[in-house]
Amino acid sequence: MNDNDLSAHLIARLHAVQRNLGFEPAAAARSEDRFSDALDSMGMVEFLALVAEDCGVKPDVIESAVGHQFGTVAELAAAMSREAILPRGHSGPVSSPAGSANSQGGTVWSWLAATAVRLGDTAEPASAIDRALHRPEGWFESHAGIQQRRVWKEQDPLAAATAAGREALECAGVNPSQVASLLVASEAPPLLLGLAAALHHRLELPPRAVAVEVGGACTGFLAALWTAQGLLTRHEIILVLSVEAATRFLRVEPGAAGEAAALFGDAAAATVLCGSPLGANAVPLAEIVLASDGSLASILQIEQSRSSGIEIRMRGTELAGRAIHVMAESVGELASRHGLDVRDLAGVVAHGGNGRMPALLALKLGLPAERVWSETSVTGNLGSASLPVAWAAHKAPPQGAVIWTAVGAGLTWGAALSL
Numbered sequence: 001m002n003d004n005d006l007s008a009h010l011i012a013r014l015h016a017v018q019r020n021l022g023f024e025p026a027a028a029a030r031s032e033d034r035f036s037d038a039l040d041s042m043g044m045v046e047f048l049a050l051v052a053e054d055c056g057v058k059p060d061v062i063e064s065a066v067g068h069q070f071g072t073v074a075e076l077a078a079a080m081s082r083e084a085i086l087p088r089g090h091s092g093p094v095s096s097p098a099g100s101a102n103s104q105g106g107t108v109w110s111w112l113a114a115t116a117v118r119l120g121d122t123a124e125p126a127s128a129i130d131r132a133l134h135r136p137e138g139w140f141e142s143h144a145g146i147q148q149r150r151v152w153k154e155q156d157p158l159a160a161a162t163a164a165g166r167e168a169l170e171c172a173g174v175n176p177s178q179v180a181s182l183l184v185a186s187e188a189p190p191l192l193l194g195l196a197a198a199l200h201h202r203l204e205l206p207p208r209a210v211a212v213e214v215g216g217a218c219t220g221f222l223a224a225l226w227t228a229q230g231l232l233t234r235h236e237i238i239l240v241l242s243v244e245a246a247t248r249f250l251r252v253e254p255g256a257a258g259e260a261a262a263l264f265g266d267a268a269a270a271t272v273l274c275g276s277p278l279g280a281n282a283v284p285l286a287e288i289v290l291a292s293d294g295s296l297a298s299i300l301q302i303e304q305s306r307s308s309g310i311e312i313r314m315r316g317t318e319l320a321g322r323a324i325h326v327m328a329e330s331v332g333e334l335a336s337r338h339g340l341d342v343r344d345l346a347g348v349v350a351h352g353g354n355g356r357m358p359a360l361l362a363l364k365l366g367l368p369a370e371r372v373w374s375e376t377s378v379t380g381n382l383g384s385a386s387l388p389v390a391w392a393a394h395k396a397p398p399q400g401a402v403i404w405t406a407v408g409a410g411l412t413w414g415a416a417l418s419l
Helices: 003-020 041-055 059-065 073-082 126-133 139-144 157-172 195-202 217-231 256-261 294-299 316-337 357-365 383-392
Strands: 110-119 122-125 148-151 181-185 210-214 237-245 266-274 283-292 300-305 309-314 347-350 402-408 412-418
Touching (some): 003 041, 059 073, 122 126, 126 256, 148 266, 157 266, 195 237, 210 217, 217 237, 217 283, 217 402, 266 383, 294 300, 316 412, 383 402
Parallel strands (some): 347 402
Antiparallel strands (some): 122 148
């Protein structure tokens, strides 16, 4: 870890202490800033305790390194570097200065500070879908495991996504002016061009805040988290927005394509990520992994139809089997890499291509069904919004490690570990 990286880590910790003391940190803290201008004596004690815990030493070791004289952030970073007092896991070059050791094991690269969701206002029951598909009553729920799906109808998806974003920022205690980057994920975007820029404008983010659209279909939320961790080497706060409007494109009508279309619902979800703990309920993210295999693309295809516009063509049984396999494998490998037993996880947040998949994933993992969290049975497949919607449904932060997993068209898949 070089001095600049270490300075960034110290600034992140400085910000965390300032927020704990009840005031907002400077929007553009610099390594030349003096501690005496940023913290009082008790705040400095708290700051040293945090940094010492990161590095696995006692506070007096850091005090000795600077001769008990705390000047600027850069001076402290230089002194710690000379004495090889570094955050655990950072003895060599690293990709993110936001990382620090966590007492539960693993390296924390970012924190999830708040999540807010908006579902389509209209709840369309399975019985209505049966009628649209010309199927007997009870057919759709028994086949897809979906009791109802949530749809936008005449609702404005961009307005819903904006509301979710504002709520998440408010819950995190963040002003829109503090957001450094906006990452937007969407499998079925309500605006085909300029989606991220439109949401950036509606949220009244500053012009310097980068607005980026992230692909990955149903894996889009994990792809956005993975991207955010790289950006957090430079930025303090990132807003991730998932917004899906699948029912605007897919027609529910008799036939295989219409039955596939009926699986999807509409939603928006916003998540605030930061490079240091923000608020009492901030959840640390230890690692995010992504994978892909383009040779499996034919399992799920989007095609243009002359009669009904866009249609989904899928080999349902093969797709479900492959999805469950790669999600279970991702969960097992990520848990093992961090010394965790899958059975000890507080929960698994799972994307559901249909409402039956989460229970099948639980069976594959050897977990009780209630430990695999998904809202697909009451919302439909929400694409990139499925993971944050399932997470938000559990109001209290879980006590223990949780793994998030999803699979998307392409085929792509991934997992994330929160501690």
